[in-house]
Amino acid sequence: MNGNEFGRLFRVTTHGESHGPAMGVTVSGCPAGIALSEEDVQRELDRRKPGQSMITTSRNEPDAVEIHSGLQDGYTTGTPIGMTIQNKDSRSGKYEPFVTAPRPSHGDFTYSAKFGTRNWGGGGRSSARETVNWVAAGAIAGKILEREGIEVKAHVNQIGEIRAPKVSFEQLLEHTEENPVRCAHPETAEQMRERIEEYQAEGDSIGGSIYFETRGVPRGLGAPRFDSVPARLGRALMAVPAATGFEFGLGRSARERTGSERNEDWTTNDDGDPVPVGNDHGGIQGGITTGQPIYGEVTLHAPTSIPKSQTTVDWETGEQKEIQVIGRHDPVLPPRGVPVVEAMVNLTLVDFLLLSGRLNPDRLDDQPGEYDTAYHPRSPENK
Template sequence: MNGNRFGRLFQVTTYGESHGDAMGVTVSGCPAGLELDESDVQAELDRRKPGQSMITTSRGEPDAVVINSGTQDGYTTGTPIGMVIENKDARSGKYEPFVTAPRPSHGDFTYSAKFGTRNWGGGGRSSARETLNWVAAGAVAKKILEQDGIRVKAHVNQIGDIEAPPVTFEEMLEHTENNEVRCGHPQTADEMRERIDEYQKAGDSIGGSIYFEARGVPRGLGAPRFDSFPARLGQAMMAIPATTGFEFGLGSEARGWTGSDRNEDWEFDADGDPAPEGNTHGGLQGGITTGQPIYGEATWHAPTSIPKTQKTADWETGEEKEIQVVGRHDPVLPPRAVPVVEAMLNLTIVDFMLLGGRLNPDRLDDQPGEYDTDYHPSSPDNE
């Protein structure tokens, strides 16, 4: 089975199944000299782990990470970084009825049809639990980018039909981690929580979306066509389980804009370099970064594991029958997907930075840069 590696110079290779012994990731290409220990990674994993609130799965996983290679005396050595997270609370028995009777809208049948077998406990390799490996790798990328003053933040901007108003980068930093929904607008977060409760009580689930933003990314990253920055970022976002859409800049709204409305005149910036007057393009032109904030959105469908009675077809017995998916599942995905989105954006940026020679491959600068927190794509100054 292929498809277990992400990145070109900053390569992330993962292994593990939802109910296996452990999850693990190897990060290759990290420069030497980065200060890194398990607490840096654990802080990000704790944001993603189950059991955080009543709107997440009750699976009791500590998600404790162990770094077993690639560091010495608290600093990276430039060799592959190996990390492992043991599974402590797997309960596979509830999945036995679905070994040959696929759950609706899951990957049960497609995996079995392609590979002839699958690890059916908890969804095996197709489980969203595998994203904890991505978050662990993203924590390393985040540390690298912070040295260059590059910051990434995301928040839940919509759940069902409840949409948050635009918020600034500063507001995302201040509010996102202070509520269970991870919405950067506290009042909307309360409304979202109430709506999630309604679906959860009805034995159902609901979808939503996440807005993301990156500050301090230098111009000139990416290339036209298949190695464009948005093409690679789109791959990163669409790889996240249950993601159904990705867009940047105006995104789907662009179809309603005329060329004269969307096009942005050029002016000279404070350094005397040409710069677009606005940023409706989301920091990307011609597939290459402009040096302006990169922003966009990703969408998730409602979780497919719900306790409502549904119908399946057992390919072993030839029987069509009603089933009920019983277990510990999230009623909504974006709140726990926020750190995953940030991780994939961090990984994408670091990979492009290495490819563009923007990071010293032998050592890292220990002086963090600055980043702008005043920009928002909907503000009048950026229209």
């Protein structure tokens, strides 16, 4: 059974294993008329790619995207956009000890139990390398959101017990990309970095979390109940490898608030529209957006690939053995997870925009039935 598809109108279909020939993603249902280039996608892939700093894996992947279809003269055509990212630096050999001796807390055993087999090089399909496809698709969604005046930004708000203070959306935009931890609070980022290096030195890894926030999401998105915004975000963000928790608004702490504390009176904004006086509701009421910022958190457990000695069982021989997962692994997931979370929020929002009629599924100019040449000038280079 497959699980490689996401979205209802703006759809993503992925393939690829960590050490296979290539990763690939098809974006189906992207409307025509969006300016798009390989550079737009590459920019996001570069944020996710390995080897960015001392606290990420040293696997050397250019993660260069090729777009195979769906464009004409720099604009989307409404037809499916196929993208491929070649795997260049896979070294499967070192995974051979684990073919029948599952690494602790990885997907080795469960994949083999499900399928009777697995692509075992580098974790194969269970590897977080899959998220390169998500970021590529999310970059296209991001182009649409940009055009609609919608912003999505995430940062790392906790590593181990080090938690960043609340930061403003402006701080998110300004500081997140300044440091290798991707924490928008520079002092905390520095503490996090130091702490990560300590774990790394010990041959260990550590958990953490990612906070995300939006601006400009219009009211009226979401389709209760099974396709409410929380339900869809819940699926999108709990699909992120290593996610163990998702919250929005007050999240887990809502359990300790009374109704009178959490409820928000209505007032009017400058347009004379009703608006809630606060945003403890996290931008969503009754499963539908209110127009206030959506915000939430995703918890990611510590990376399971650690050099420390651990014990496994070989299912062919039945023997226990000590192993070390030595390789090129991240000591912490959130820094590279930031673009992944942004991508999944992007994809979710664009799908809702299409489903709620804010965007025309066929074309952004919203003039159905008009044949024109707006996006396909007879450019010399296209002949």
